[in-house]
Amino acid sequence: MSKRIVHYINQFFGGIGGEEKADVRPEMREGVVGPGASLAQALGEDYEIVATIICGDNYFGENIDEAVAEIMEMVKKYEPDVFVAGPAFNAGRYGVACGTIAKAVAEQLEIPVLTGMYEENPGADMFRKDMLVVATPNSAAGMRKVVPVFTTLIKKLANGEEILGPAEEGYLERGIRVNYFAEERASTRAIEQLLRKVKGEEYHTDYPMPVFDRVDPCGAVTDVSKIKIAIVTSGGIVPQGNPDHIESSSATRYGIYDITGMDTMSPEDFMTVHGGYDRQFVLQDPNLVIPLDVLREMEKEGRIGELANYFVTTTGTGTSTGNAKAFGEEFSKKLLADGVDAVILTST
Amino acid sequence: MKLELGKIFIKDLQFGGETRVDGSTLIVCKEDVEKLVMEDERFLKVSVEIAKPGESTRITPVKDVIEPRVKVSGNGGIFPGVISKVDEVGQGRTHALVGANVVTVGRIVGFQEGVIDMSGPAAAYCPFSKTFNLCVVVEPREGLETHAYEEAARLAGLKVATYLGKAGREVEPDEVAVYETKPLLEQVALYPELPRIGYVHMLQSQGLLHDTYYYGVDAKKFIPTFMYPQEIMDGAIVSGNCVAPCDKVTTFHHLNNPVIEDLFKRHGKDLNFIGVILTNENVFLADKERCSDMTAKLAEFMGLDGVIITEEGYGNPDTDLMMNCRKITRHGVKVALITDEFPGKDGKSQSLADSVPEADLLLSCGQGNAMLHFPAMDRVIGMLDYIESQIGGSAGCIAEDGSFDAELQIIIASTIANGYNHLAAKGY
Amino acid sequence: MLRKRENILIITNNERVAERFGEGFQVELLAEYGEVLLRTRDALQTEYRLLTHPMSGSLKPNQTPFKTIILERVEKRGALDMNSIELIERAMAAYHKFYECREIPAWSERSREDFRTVDLSLMEPAIERL
C-alpha cells in the first residue's frame, strides 16, 4: 500500500485567484492540485497525494480557530502518513497559515508534518522550532529546486527514518541541540579555530550567540501638536478578565482595546497579566504602564494633536522574537491605516 | 620549566602479592591498599575492586578518578601541598601509569556522584570505560560530618594513586614526551613569528563539593595567577568537587588537561604556547568582576594574541566564562571558549546560563540533557541505591533488574567542559 | 568596600541558613526554591542588587531543593542594577527549563540535609566576609 499525503496550499497556488480571492473558506479536493503535481511526480508510485486542501490566506488569518478546526476535520478523514503545507516561499500570511495548520496537525493528530518557506518569511521564525521548514528560495520560481528536498524528507517522515542535520537535509535549523561524536576533540578544534580567529581568517563556532537585526531610525516628527499618537505596550495591560486570554509570559497573542472617552486608565476597567514583575502597583494604577491620564490632558491642552482611540498590548516576558515580530507586522498595518503618525511604546 | 613525562602503558590490572608493573600489567597488592586507606580513622570500611573495559560492570557513585604518577627526578613530589610537601613541581622527570586509574567510590552526599559503565551504550560517553580501574569503595564512620568525609575520600584516592604510581618509578616508559616552557621573555623571543597563545583555566571554587585545590590552597582563596603548564602534570591541581558528574573535571583530567596537551602538540610549529592563567568561579558577583578583571590584565600583560578559556560546571560559572571572554576580548586578545550545553528536555532552550556577544567562538562538548538507556549490568561496584536521586536520574527511573533511563549528565565526565571528549552538539 | 549590615537581605528556603545568620542579618525564609527566585526578582526590581550569583552552586535548579541568595539595598532608590536583573531573569528561565526535564524528586530527609549543608557551605564564606 502506498503512503498517503495530504497537501495544504493557499488560494493562489490552488488556482482560485490572487489577493481578491484571499478570503475563500477551506475546501478540499481529491488528489493533486497545483504544486502538488511536481511533488507527486518526484515521489513516485509508492506515495500518493490523496487530497489537497485549499484555503484563502486572509480567511485563515482572520478566522484562525474556525479555519484550523475545519481543516483538521478534512485532514482526519484521510488518515495521512504525512501532512505537507506549502511551500509558502516569501508570502508572509501564507507562511504563517502553513505553520499554524501544520503545528495543529502535528500536535492534535500526531502526524509528521512538513512545510517550506524562505528564511525571511515571518512564519519561518515563528515555526522553525516546531517543525521541519524546508529552506526555499524567495519565490515560486524556485519550486523545482526544492522538490527533491521535499520528497526526501516526505519519504523519511513517512517511514520514520532518521532526519539528519539542517545542512544535509536542507531545512531551517530548528535550534535543537543534538549530540554527535566529532572527529577531533573540542580542545583540538578550539585551537584550530582560535588560530584562524587570531589570523583574521574565517572561523566556525559550534554555538552561535543570538543576533539582533537593526532598523534605521525613522525621521523625527516636526510638531507633536499636529500628529496622532498611539500607545503600544508590552506591559501586559488588558481589560479586567483578560477577554482574549493573553498569556502572562511567552505570549502568542496580542490585544487591541478601546479607550474612547476615557480620561484615565481605571483599575476597575484594566489589569495587568504580565508575569515578569510584582504587579501590585500597576494593578492599583494602570496609568503607570499606559500613561492615558497625562496623554489625555496633553490632548486637551493641544500639546499633542490626537490620541488614537485604542491601545495595543501584549506581554513582553519570554515572548519569542518570532511572535513579537509577527504581532508587530500585523498591527503596524492597522496603525498605518488609521493614520497614526507616532507610537509611544511602553515596557516594564 | 622542562618536564619529561614517561608514559608506561598499562593494558591489564590484577591483584597479586606485591604491587608492581610487570610488562604492561599493573599488579596490585589489595591488602596494602586497604591498609593504606584504613590508616584514616574516619573510615569504617573499605573494599577494593578491579573493573576492566568490556566487562558488564557498573561503578557508582563515583567521586574522583586519578591517574597514578610518580616523580622520578626533579623538585617536589606528586600532589604537592596535599600528599607531598609544598614545593614547586613541573621540573625533571615524571612517570605515569597510562591506562590505569584509581576510582574512589562511595556515598558522600546523596546526589552528586556519577556512573561509569565498563560496557554498553554509556561506555561510549565516558573516558574511564576504556581504562583499567582500581575501585576504592569507602564507607565512613557513623555520624562523620560531611566536610570531613569529603576530605577523607578525596585524600584516600590521592594516597592510593600515589602508592600505585611508585610502582612505575624504575620502569622504562614506553614513550617519553617532553614539555618545555621558558620564562616569559625568553619564551616570547623563542618563536617571535608565531601567535602567542595562552590558556585561561577556570577552577570550580564555590564551597563544599565545589572546590579545587592548587598546591593545597582552596581555589576560592587565591586571585588569578600565572602557572607553568608543567605544574599541572605533577598534580599541582587536585579536584575536590562533584558538581554534576558529566562536567566534573576529575583529578585525572587535571593531570591530563587536553588543552595543554593539544597546545603543546602545536607549540613551536604554528603557535607559541606562553602559559596558563589560573582563575576561579566564585559565588560573589564582586569576586567574579575582580577575578575576570585580573585574568584580562594578565592576558594583556603576557602579550597574548589569543586564549582558550575552559570552565567547570553549569550556571554560575557561565557568568565567569562570559565575563572573562568579554574582558579579555576588550583587552585586544582573541578568545575561544570551550564548554558543554544544557538546552533542556527538547534541546531547544538556551544552552548556557549567560551569554555575551563577544562569545562568537565556542566549541561544544555536547549537551547533557540527552536521554540514554543504561542496561542492567552483571556486577555493580558501589551501590545502585542512589540512581534515582543522582543528577540525571529521576524518581522511578530504575527497573528491578538495575537498568534505568537517565540524562547523559549522570555519566562521569561525559560532557566535561575542558574539551577532553569527542562528544559535541550541533543545531538540528 | 564597606557594607552596612542593615542593608543586607538574605532570601532563602534553607532553614539552616536562617538559623545560622538570622541573628545578625535580615533573613526572609520562604518555602520553595521558586519562591526564592521570585521574591529576589521583585526585590531587585525595586531597591536591591545581587551580591551572590542566583545560580550559585552549579547544581541545576531541579537538582537541589534549596537556594540562598544575598542582596544589598542600593542607596539610591530606583537605581536599577541591570546586571542583577539580567542574572535573575536567566536564573528563572533556567529554573523553568530544568523543571520541564524533571521535577525535584521527593528526597529523603537525609539527602535534604545534605543539600542544606551544601547550600550553607556555599554561603558561609560569602556571608562571613560581609
Next chain:
Amino acid sequence: MVKEIERVGIPVVHMCTVVPISLTIGANRIIPAVGIPYPLGDPTLGEVESKKIRRNLVERALKALETPVSGQTVFED
C-alpha cells in the same frame, strides 16, 4: 515589535526600564523609565507626585519624537 512599527515608517519612542533590552530589540529612541514594577511614575511618592513624574516622562518622550537621530539613542534627563 518596535522594529516592525518603524519599518512601516512610524517613529517609535520606547519608554522602558531595562535599557539594555530596549537596545537589543532595536529601539532607536529610548527613554529610561522609573522602575520595573512602575515604569511611568512612582506610586510610593503618592498619586500626585507619581503623575507629575509621568507627565515629565511623557514630555521627554514627545521631545524625543521631535529629535532627529541617526542610530540608537538613549535620552537621559
